[in-house]
Amino acid sequence: MTYLSKPKMHHPDLKANALGFTRRDYEGPVSTLCAGCGHDSISAAIIRACYQLNLQPHRIAKMSGIGCSSKTPSYFLGASHGFNSVHGRMPSVLTGANIANRDLIYLGVSGDGDSASIGLGQFAHSIRRGVNMTYIVENNGVYGLTKGQFSATADKGAKNRRGVPNMDEPIDMVSMALQLGATYVGRSFSGDKDQLVPLIEGALMHKGAAFIDCISPCVAFNNHEGSTKSFDYVREHNEAVNRMDVITGRAPITADYAPGEMELVRQHDGTYLKLKKIATDYDPTDRVAVMNYLQEHKARGEIVTGLLYVDSDADDLHGYLNSIDAPFNTLSDADLVPGAAALAKLNASLR
Amino acid sequence: MNAIDKIHPHSTVPALQAVNEFVVKFANVNGSGSASANQLFAKAILRMGVPVTPRNIFPSNIQGLPTWYEMRVSEAGHMGARDGTDLMVAMNPQTWDEDIASIMPGGYLFYDSTKPMPASKFRDDINVIGVPLTAITNAAYTQSRERQLFKNIIYVGVLAALLDMDVKAIEGLLADQFRGRDKLIAANHQALRLGYDYALANLQCPIGLRFRPSDQVGDRIFLEGNAASALGALYGGATVCAWYPITPSSSLAEAFIKYCAKYRVDPDSKKNRFGIVQAEDELSSIGMVIGAGWNGARAFTATSGPGISLMQEFIGLAYFAEIPAVIFDVQRAGPSTGMPTRNQQCDVLSCAYASHGDTKHVLLFPEDPAECFDFGADAMDLADRLQTPIFVLLDLDIGMNERLCRPLTWDDSRKLDRGKVMTAEDLIAGRVFGRYLDVDDDGIPYRTYPGTHPTKGAYFTRGTSRDEYARYTEDGAAYQRNMDRLVKKFETAKAMVPAPIQRDAAVPTRLGAIYYGSTAPAMLEAAEILAGRGIHLDLMRVRGFPFAAAVGDFVEAHDRVFVVEQNRDAQLRTLLINEEEFNPKQLAKVLHYDGSPITARFIAETIAGLIG
Numbered sequence: 012m013t014y015l016s017k018p019k020m021h022h023p024d025l026k027a028n029a030l031g032f033t034r035r036d037y038e039g040p041v042s043t044l045c046a047g048c049g050h051d052s053i054s055a056a057i058i059r060a061c062y063q064l065n066l067q068p069h070r071i072a073k074m075s076g077i078g079c080s081s082k083t084p085s086y087f088l089g090a091s092h093g094f095n096s097v098h099g100r101m102p103s104v105l106t107g108a109n110i111a112n113r114d115l116i117y118l119g120v121s122g123d124g125d126s127a128s129i130g131l132g133q134f135a136h137s138i139r140r141g142v143n144m145t146y147i148v149e150n151n152g153v154y155g156l157t158k159g160q161f162s163a164t165a166d167k168g169a170k171n172r173r174g175v176p177n178m179d180e181p182i183d184m185v186s187m188a189l190q191l192g193a194t195y196v197g198r199s200f201s202g203d204k205d206q207l208v209p210l211i212e213g214a215l216m217h218k219g220a221a222f223i224d225c226i227s228p229c230v231a232f233n234n235h236e237g238s239t240k241s242f243d244y245v246r247e248h249n250e251a252v253n254r255m256d257v258i259t260g261r262a263p264i265t266a267d268y269a270p271g272e273m274e275l276v277r278q279h280d281g282t283y284l285k286l287k288k289i290a291t292d293y294d295p296t297d298r299v300a301v302m303n304y305l306q307e308h309k310a311r312g313e314i315v316t317g318l319l320y321v322d323s324d325a326d327d328l329h330g331y332l333n334s335i336d337a338p339f340n341t342l343s344d345a346d347l348v349p350g351a352a353a354l355a356k357l358n359a360s361l362r
Numbered sequence: 363m364n365a366i367d368k369i370h371p372h373s374t375v376p377a378l379q380a381v382n383e384f385v386v387k388f389a390n391v392n393g394s395g396s397a398s399a400n401q402l403f404a405k406a407i408l409r410m411g412v413p414v415t416p417r418n419i420f421p422s423n424i425q426g427l428p429t430w431y432e433m434r435v436s437e438a439g440h441m442g443a444r445d446g447t448d449l450m451v452a453m454n455p456q457t458w459d460e461d462i463a464s465i466m467p468g469g470y471l472f473y474d475s476t477k478p479m480p481a482s483k484f485r486d487d488i489n490v491i492g493v494p495l496t497a498i499t500n501a502a503y504t505q506s507r508e509r510q511l512f513k514n515i516i517y518v519g520v521l522a523a524l525l526d527m528d529v530k531a532i533e534g535l536l537a538d539q540f541r542g543r544d545k546l547i548a549a550n551h552q553a554l555r556l557g558y559d560y561a562l563a564n565l566q567c568p569i570g571l572r573f574r575p576s577d578q579v580g581d582r583i584f585l586e587g588n589a590a591s592a593l594g595a596l597y598g599g600a601t602v603c604a605w606y607p608i609t610p611s612s613s614l615a616e617a618f619i620k621y622c623a624k625y626r627v628d629p630d631s632k633k634n635r636f637g638i639v640q641a642e643d644e645l646s647s648i649g650m651v652i653g654a655g656w657n658g659a660r661a662f663t664a665t666s667g668p669g670i671s672l673m674q675e676f677i678g679l680a681y682f683a684e685i686p687a688v689i690f691d692v693q694r695a696g697p698s699t700g701m702p703t704r705n706q707q708c709d710v711l712s713c714a715y716a717s718h719g720d721t722k723h724v725l726l727f728p729e730d731p732a733e734c735f736d737f738g739a740d741a742m743d744l745a746d747r748l749q750t751p752i753f754v755l756l757d758l759d760i761g762m763n764e765r766l767c768r769p770l771t772w773d774d775s776r777k778l779d780r781g782k783v784m785t786a787e788d789l790i791a792g793r794v795f796g797r798y799l800d801v802d803d804d805g806i807p808y809r810t811y812p813g814t815h816p817t818k819g820a821y822f823t824r825g826t827s828r829d830e831y832a833r834y835t836e837d838g839a840a841y842q843r844n845m846d847r848l849v850k851k852f853e854t855a856k857a858m859v860p861a862p863i864q865r866d867a868a869v870p871t872r873l874g875a876i877y878y879g880s881t882a883p884a885m886l887e888a889a890e891i892l893a894g895r896g897i898h899l900d901l902m903r904v905r906g907f908p909f910a911a912a913v914g915d916f917v918e919a920h921d922r923v924f925v926v927e928q929n930r931d932a933q934l935r936t937l938l939i940n941e942e943e944f945n946p947k948q949l950a951k952v953l954h955y956d957g958s959p960i961t962a963r964f965i966a967e968t969i970a971g972l973i974g
Contacts, residue, residue, distance in 0.1 A: 074653075085822060094824075106604075107651060336633070339601040342601065355769075
């Protein structure tokens, strides 16, 4: 449980980032998830991404719903405000928080039960509204806290621990996110830190709705033979379309790939996504082509990973709402209250 | 020879005679454009200085079903609904029989006589005024849309003549309404005169019911409770509104959109000092409100009973995690879909104890649009000060009808009270921060806005149990301390919610009545009726929950207290008994729940019957 705090001792050689924070400053209390849980690897990737991006921990708001994945915001970014809301409803709470204060970075962490089952509606609507957020689904295909029932992302034919197959069609959240207009879509695997960390970095710096489906095997209930969300299965079927580095600020962009193998995408805030193409015919800026590619490869049983889609000119909900730049909690009474004179005028019009 | 004489030369009872005290009811077809003509008529009466209280009685339908507009004209100031119609404007053949039946003996029927009606379709104890409206309209207009709309204005013209109204006042209103569109003004004036002149030339004008200029409107305004609530929220500093359309609350959010566009656009950047989202459902709308409240913005949603049901889980989160939120519930008849366009006060209990587990919530009960404004603004302060959901319980009767009320007022020296917020300066100065620490012994802890300070003041918000420093715990003692503090906070709220208003009878009495919200005008009139019969009641209008101490004193001071409400299960009475431990036998139920607004006659008859 989260009352187990970590010792405050820092290794003297821990390297500080540009803000003077070490990796430890982005950590939280000890995780209470099972040993070997994929979710802890994702927490570690979030910590690393925030550290590498030189983000101020207190300028991040971490939001979640209910479930194993939704517990994880307790275990990273201890200096950030966090909000563990109700089951399947993180997206609405995040949306409201974001409308109120656009200055913070919003990180929503959810699971496949939280977002594909009970919260499918809120997931869909937050994506289609273009809420400026990083929405990570830690996808293991089962309900852990209630002991291993299938979730809505479990593949048809995948077997539970007792060998009983799931007969329902799976919900592919990546396809949904693309169809609903997400402007940054990635899929990764908790066991592939090198792929996952830059994907999270790019999402955090993206303006608009960024969605990452991260397959994260459940070591307790879904890591057996016959599961399609086990470490072994995902490693065998993982087909990365690209590898990515995120380049911020004035860091030089080195061309360490042959021409045609590299693609540079400049994001709204000036960061560059440097993509090394693995699938040479893959264009992550063509939404329709991406959707086709994903369907074709899914039909072959492949799990396509990498930065799947990005629209670097995306706008967000605040653009659509035309809201002022200032956080609403900083507006003064004078900014908010029209006053007695305006009311007198209004009264006169109502007679 | 006049139209009345043509059909029924002698009504079997004397024709009603009344000046500025009667009920006119318009029977129309939904979607026929009658609403604006009827509203025009009501406003013209107000311009004559005569108080009028209109009520829309409408179905859950867009076009085609029957709709009524009932106007209680009362120079004496009675604003509650009244049974029976003195003048029926019967424009809807579908409802002819029930419309005729509702006319008071000696009353008047005004109808379109273009197609002759069989004599059996009339009553012999009413006065019938037939005008060939369709024939007049069709002769004057060729386009079908024009015919439909101007027919309504023509009948307003006829009524103006029949009731001795100042036709110039109506013309002035039309000119205001269509300012800048001279062609439209001229066309409406022409239609109005068509009806007016026809009536003067062909009918005996005026009839026994008539208007006389008065000074009883004073400086009062004419406004819907939903619009007033939206203005209250705006003046209360609300910046975020998340809502899902549901009758009868939709016009509250729509009014907020309108007023924000008028008052809240930054003049330099042309950007909005507000964010309004039409959510995908009520769960999402309350979720957004809670997210925004957590982040220090004042946020609200507007909904009705079914929305309250859907929001239950989130309301419990906001209660337990202590997040400000304001919920306007414009009540309608339930349960389930119930009667979505009919009135009730039936969400009192489902709001007071919303969500699973031990919960109690603050409720405000406005009686009219002016209080909707006041309470709308107060609710924003209360939510921040108490860090909890605040419910403003309107109902359809005050929410969706224009009501004459005192002008809205605002004190420019008033400061929005954001409650206990610890700032970066406080934290740097070394103030101890425990999110759920009761430092002031009032049950209300301090909070920080997310992003306040790099190393101090961050906490984790959750719906699970935690200790005073927001750390997760399943320790029973810590849980219980927290639950007890929430009760203490609720006690603190007693002095913060609007105090009840007591009106004592002219003579000392051991009988009292408690009422709230839209019941107010009917209750006041009922007390007058009963006093005339020698039954004297002290009155207490409850305006907030938790109940102020004065409510207990009132009940103690009377042998018998009638609790008058518009629901089946006596919900406020239940709340009084449950929270104040009153003897149930002392609290008599007066319950009106057929979906129509409660009337003075109903209250008076019920109380007289209970007294026996």
